[in-house]
Amino acid sequence: MAELLPDQQYIGEWPDDTAELVLLGTTPGPAGSYELQLDTITVAIDAADPSIVNWITGVEPAGERGAFNWSLLERLIGAEPTRSTIALLRTDDRVRFGPPLTTGPQRGAGWETERQATMMNIIIGMSLAADAGLLPYERALGRLEAFQRMSELWLPRDLDDWPDRVHEAAVDLLDLPPNRIDPDVRDLVATVFEQTASLLDDQLLAARLRRMAIALGPAELFVASEQAMDFEKSVRGAGAAAPARAAMAPSPMPVPAQQPVEVALHSLSYLAALKVPSINRTSGDEYEVRLTDWAGRADGWWVRGFRGNDAVPLAVVPMSIDGDDAVARFLVAPSQAASLVVDIVDDPSHARPSAQVAAFRAAIASGKRAAQLERLEQRPQAHDAWQRCSELHTVAGDESRASAAAAKAAGADRTRRRAVRGSSTTAVINDWIGPVTPETA
Amino acid sequence: MPESATLTDADRVALWLASPEGTAALRWSLEKLRLPVAFDTDLVGMVIHAADRMVQRGDVIESVPAWTRRTLRLRAIDLMKSPRGRPAFIQPEDVDSPAGAGTDAADAAELVAAMDLAEIRREIAGRWDDRSGWTRSASLTYLSVAIDGCAPGVSCPAPIGGADEFDAAHWAGLHYADQRQCFAPFGERDDNTIRQRRKRRIDDVRKILVDAYVRTQADGSGAGDHG
Numbered sequence: 001m002a003e004l005l006p007d008q009q010y011i012g013e014w015p016d017d018t019a020e021l022v023l024l025g026t027t028p029g030p031a032g033s034y035e036l037q038l039d040t041i042t043v044a045i046d047a048a049d050p051s052i053v054n055w056i057t058g059v060e061p062a063g064e065r066g067a068f069n070w071s072l073l074e075r076l077i078g079a080e081p082t083r084s085t086i087a088l089l090r091t092d093d094r095v096r097f098g099p100p101l102t103t104g105p106q107r108g109a110g111w112e113t114e115r116q117a118t119m120m121n122i123i124i125g126m127s128l129a130a131d132a133g134l135l136p137y138e139r140a141l142g143r144l145e146a147f148q149r150m151s152e153l154w155l156p157r158d159l160d161d162w163p164d165r166v167h168e169a170a171v172d173l174l175d176l177p178p179n180r181i182d183p184d185v186r187d188l189v190a191t192v193f194e195q196t197a198s199l200l201d202d203q204l205l206a207a208r209l210r211r212m213a214i215a216l217g218p219a220e221l222f223v224a225s226e227q228a229m230d231f232e233k234s235v236r237g238a239g240a241a242a243p244a245r246a247a248m249a250p251s252p253m254p255v256p257a258q259q260p261v262e263v264a265l266h267s268l269s270y271l272a273a274l275k276v277p278s279i280n281r282t283s284g285d286e287y288e289v290r291l292t293d294w295a296g297r298a299d300g301w302w303v304r305g306f307r308g309n310d311a312v313p314l315a316v317v318p319m320s321i322d323g324d325d326a327v328a329r330f331l332v333a334p335s336q337a338a339s340l341v342v343d344i345v346d347d348p349s350h351a352r353p354s355a356q357v358a359a360f361r362a363a364i365a366s367g368k369r370a371a372q373l374e375r376l377e378q379r380p381q382a383h384d385a386w387q388r389c390s391e392l393h394t395v396a397g398d399e400s401r402a403s404a405a406a407a408k409a410a411g412a413d414r415t416r417r418r419a420v421r422g423s424s425t426t427a428v429i430n431d432w433i434g435p436v437t438p439e440t441a
Numbered sequence: 442m443p444e445s446a447t448l449t450d451a452d453r454v455a456l457w458l459a460s461p462e463g464t465a466a467l468r469w470s471l472e473k474l475r476l477p478v479a480f481d482t483d484l485v486g487m488v489i490h491a492a493d494r495m496v497q498r499g500d501v502i503e504s505v506p507a508w509t510r511r512t513l514r515l516r517a518i519d520l521m522k523s524p525r526g527r528p529a530f531i532q533p534e535d536v537d538s539p540a541g542a543g544t545d546a547a548d549a550a551e552l553v554a555a556m557d558l559a560e561i562r563r564e565i566a567g568r569w570d571d572r573s574g575w576t577r578s579a580s581l582t583y584l585s586v587a588i589d590g591c592a593p594g595v596s597c598p599a600p601i602g603g604a605d606e607f608d609a610a611h612w613a614g615l616h617y618a619d620q621r622q623c624f625a626p627f628g629e630r631d632d633n634t635i636r637q638r639r640k641r642r643i644d645d646v647r648k649i650l651v652d653a654y655v656r657t658q659a660d661g662s663g664a665g666d667h668g
Binding site: 020022026028033054068127132133139271282283285310318320329336346350353366397398400427 | 456474482490493511520565569575585591598602
């Protein structure tokens, strides 16, 4: 069987005191990594150049020294490197930094087979499907598209929980509202429904997904299903209970902010989709943070307001749904508002990162966006995103990645890009749907 | 009592990170991914935070060097990835504490009068965990209204009569923490269930405020930055 990852040099790291094997390939470039975890093995590829493997790690099941999923590892990195890995693990004289496990062509030589290209798409697809800011059905679509590709490579036979994973994601698809899917990607979504149905053991669920695929297919059927939904809504509305307070309460009118409020670069909406919230003062002391059209994407997120000069927390409030938007409101006294800094996080127990680390994370987000735009073949926008990525890496103090991103922006890396594109730059479904769409670049 | 008996696992992680072995591991974690050296403080903060969460959950760190090395590597790798989706914590309906468990309003009034606000705020936000999230959120809003004198927005419910001067601040705290189940829908009157629920939740917020006050006093932090 052909190896799924390109023949590269790895360095094995096997610390004496951990049950984890690390095969280091190449350090990530300006856009960071895409990562896939299968069973106990994790594979990371470079987001700027997916033909490069950044690292592979494996964790032993508790109490079973050396009991990795060898079959899966062999399928990922090939037979010879796997044999070398086993030899490294079995030696009594464990070395932390072993010799290269295999030698071969220079890194980045490109994906040599279609199987390797498929593997690359699986890793990108699964990685994007795990990102923050996705609605449950978007996450499910991304995972199921990758599952379908995994089944083409016979990977599921190494995964005990495969049927559960497929079933769980398929159930999430049932929440997909047809009128939320852009007509341009309806066919793509319908294909995922069809393919998922073929993977399921549950025939009832499979039949339901096939019906939904048909509803998504031809335009006439799509319109009909939309009208049916509108009708259902109007029927439900007629007998509905009194609307909740928030819906009936008088709408606060925005009043001009005294000065612009700074939004920290590490805010989740920015890291997930380069989305900057709008901030308005809605009354004397009340501020409103709004992510337009993000209802449901920011569930469980919190907005924090800090005094800028000494980072004293002034407010931490949850984001909630307001119509189509995600919104949070909080109070800050005028005396504190002059230096107000706002961030959006999913875990308020985390300290605010330094300015350099915040810039680094934003640079990685911008690089990932650039890579996504390249997959969508939107070159001018990709150029701008690489440029922004380079600027942010400079702010972070990472000159090496700043230069690499600038080279991408300048098109200096065209040769490699062509090599990768030659085998596959197929956009995965989460490149088309999700919080970042091509139009909102 | 020997010193080691009073240290938490998080303390041991912090101490190991300060040792020559820990410093070398930190440096290696950054070098391996070609990350700027200036990220060291952030990385240490992330690892200690992860250790704190282990302690909060009651998990034991069996080997501090092994756990810390691995966590250093994982946190450094996290910087290279997009943020992951995280399941939102849902506040269960039945986690209210028993009625009357809090302090009375007069205590709270005296308490806030003496507060060192900046330290209290840091204390409240610094002990965040998923379960107590909304109470800490409401506590910070309470301070903004009761001490800073912020005026809540027009959509914020307010007590009508017979309430003490701090009740409005507590109502604002619950409102901005999205505790909608503590208020009747717009245009309807609060029933007894809602009133009881609101009282229990206000008591929970008072407990957080008292705890933060006591801790800042015990730490000796405190000369008067009142914002």
